[in-house]
Structures are given as structure tokens and as C-alpha cells.
Amino acid sequence: MPRKPSLASLSINAGAPLPENGRAFRHGPEFASTFHLSGDVDPNAYQYGRFGQPTWTSLEQGLAQLEGGDTIVFPSGMSAAAGILTSLLKPGDTILLPSDGYAPVRFYTEQYLVKFGVKLKTIPTQEIDNFDFSGIDLALLETPSNPMLDTFDIQGVAAKIHKSGGLLAIDNTTLTFLGQQPLALGADISMSADTKAVNGHSDVVFGHVACTSQALSDKIRQWRKFSGNIPGPMETWLVHRSLSTLDVRLQRMCDTAMLLAQALYEHPKVKSVRYPGLPKDPSYNIAKTQQQLFGFIISFELDSKCKADAFLKACSLVYEATSFGGVHSTAERRARWGTDNIAPGVVRFSVGCERADDLIYDVMHALKQL
Ligand SMILES: Cc1ncc(COP(=O)(O)O)c(C=O)c1O
Structure with missing residues (x-):
């Protein structure tokens, strides 16, 4: 039996056109609001740009495979x-959400769903494994x-949640999906x-949902169609283009994150470090069994808000910004938003694709200035 390629290798060409003579390797973005549609409505044809369009289909097929x-x-x-x-x-x-998640x-649930009779329960992520899920209809x-x-x-x-329906x-x-399935x-x-x-690449806002059952995905796809929450073809194509390099980017980012987390862990000016790849981290045991990667985000605590701000100013390779996952390292003093219950000196650091030695030098140099 030939060996099946890894998802990482499949991600390079996922959703690309079939290799046929004369065919381009890649689809381009297809800009269309309207499609030829004569006679009875053909359910298998593109009908109207809000219902479906070819650039979405290519990316959706690629993501579905992954x-x-x-x-x-x-x-x-x-x-x-x-x-x-x-x-x-x-x-x-009843919907269950993490009290310490995004x-x-x-806020969306509280402002737009509770008024229609949805009940919201929240729980800290650390307590989820021991939670009794009876009465929970959906947990996100x-x-x-x-x-x-x-x-x-x-x-x-x-x-547990399936047992209680x-x-x-x-x-x-x-x-x-390359780090966890x-x-x-x-x-x-x-x-x-x-x-x-x-x-x-920090140039597109985008998202996707994947479902095991067609009944669920049909409902979610129908919501997209009727609410009009649709992505543009250019953004869709840019995300598809980025998919081919996701594995190399992640490998570099996660390898460097491990080295940086170790260096931060040993640093006297760092109060504490959270990185699931550190054997002493409370997340390590679960991360090593269910994740393929330990990730590229490190959260670490400095003594105070002032120290965290001074650290961010002293870095030269790291952009101060919210968001994460870009090719460039970014970091922020997370408590500045006032939405997370975390210490004022916590820095959320997203490791990018810079060379590990350069980045670690930059961070260590910035810590020295404090
Ligand atoms: C874990 C998580 N989920 C969802 C979102 C929302 O994504 P977007 O900003 O693309 O709407 C974010 C954004 O930061 C996030 O970090």
C-alpha cells in the first residue's frame, strides 16, 4: 500500500485544479455577481454571487480535505x-462559551442572541475537562x-457532550488544522x-467553518446565504494562495516559539511563561497528545504594565499590534483592551518567520533594557 501523504504536504495543492495539459496550476479569483441561468433553476449551477461562486468553491474544497x-x-x-x-x-x-477565550x-452572544431567549453559560478553560455538560446544547x-x-x-x-445530546x-x-484536527x-x-x-500575511480578514455532518453545514451555509455574510473573491483567493505556504510558515514559527519560550522561561526578568510546549506548562500533557504542533503564541508576564510597555518599545524586530499568526512577529500588552481577566504585565507574543537567532537576540536585548 503506498504511504498516504501528510496533511502538510496536501496543503500545498489543496483545492487546486486537476493537473491536465494546458491547465494553469492555480485558479485565479473569479469576480462575478451574476451567472448565466436560463430555464428552470439548476441547483448544481452557480446562480447568484451571494449563494455561491467558484473562488469560494476552490478554497472550500481545499479546506474540506484538510x-x-x-x-x-x-x-x-x-x-x-x-x-x-x-x-x-x-x-x-444553552450555549457554553469560555470565560477566558476570544x-x-x-459579546456577540450577550448582545444579539440572549434577547431571543438563548441562555449563556461561561466557564474557564482550565475547568472544562471536569465540567458536567448536561443541559448544554452547544459548546463553542x-x-x-x-x-x-x-x-x-x-x-x-x-x-461527554454527545452523551448528553x-x-x-x-x-x-x-x-x-495543521496543528490540531x-x-x-x-x-x-x-x-x-x-x-x-x-x-x-496580515492583509486579509477571513474565516471558515468545517462540519462533520452535512445537516449542520447546510444550516450554516444557509445562514451565510440569507444573512449575506459573504467573503469577496479577492480575499478568498489570497487566503487560498497563502494555504500553500502554511506548513513552512508554521514549522518555522513553532520551532522558533519553542526556543524563545525556553529562553523566556529561564530569564530572571520574566515572572511566568505560558507555552504549551514547555514540559512544566499546565497545558503540556494535553498538547503533546492531541496537537501536532505546540503553536506560535507565547504569553509571558513582566512585573508591571510599565515594564511590558517598555519591553515592547525596546524590541526592534517585533511589531506592537493586536492579532497573531503573521509572518512578522507581533506582540501586545494584552490587558490594554480591558476584555481579558489577566495581569497588567502580560505580553501576548506571536512568533513570526524571522530567523530564530535574530528574534531571540532582539527579545533578550529588549529585556536587558528593563
Ligand atoms: C480565537 C479567535 N477566534 C476568533 C477571532 C475573530 O476573528 P476575526 O478577527 O477574523 O473576526 C479571533 C480574532 O482575534 C480569535 O483570536
């Missing part, structure tokens, strides 16, 4: 999350969580803010 389930693309990670929540929840249902998902959880990188056992949680959706943004681990839905590592 995620292991039918995939729907969205114009942002938030619209992907909103699509899951709004299309699957009904009045009286805060706007909670993050592992590793953003920003503090706590983890839980997807397989164990999926088994609920659905499990995983926000896989911090790792991507939520559907293979038993989740019903995997979502991602492709604004981050999947696109990886």
Missing part, C-alpha cells in the same frame, strides 16, 4: 462564529485558548479565524 469535513468560508472569524451560533441555536437553548464571541470552546493558552481534552469533552464546536484559530478528535464543528495564521 479539516476532514464540509467547509463554508466567511468574511471574518467573527462571522464564522456568528454563523455557527445564530444558525444552530434556538430560543431556550471575548467578542461572548478554544484549545489552546487565546490569550492564556489553556487546553482541554477534545476527545473526552466530545464524548449537545454539540461541540472548536475554535481552532491558535493552531490551525478537532473533527478527527470527535468535535462536530471546527472553526478558524483565517485572518491569523492561515492567511498569515
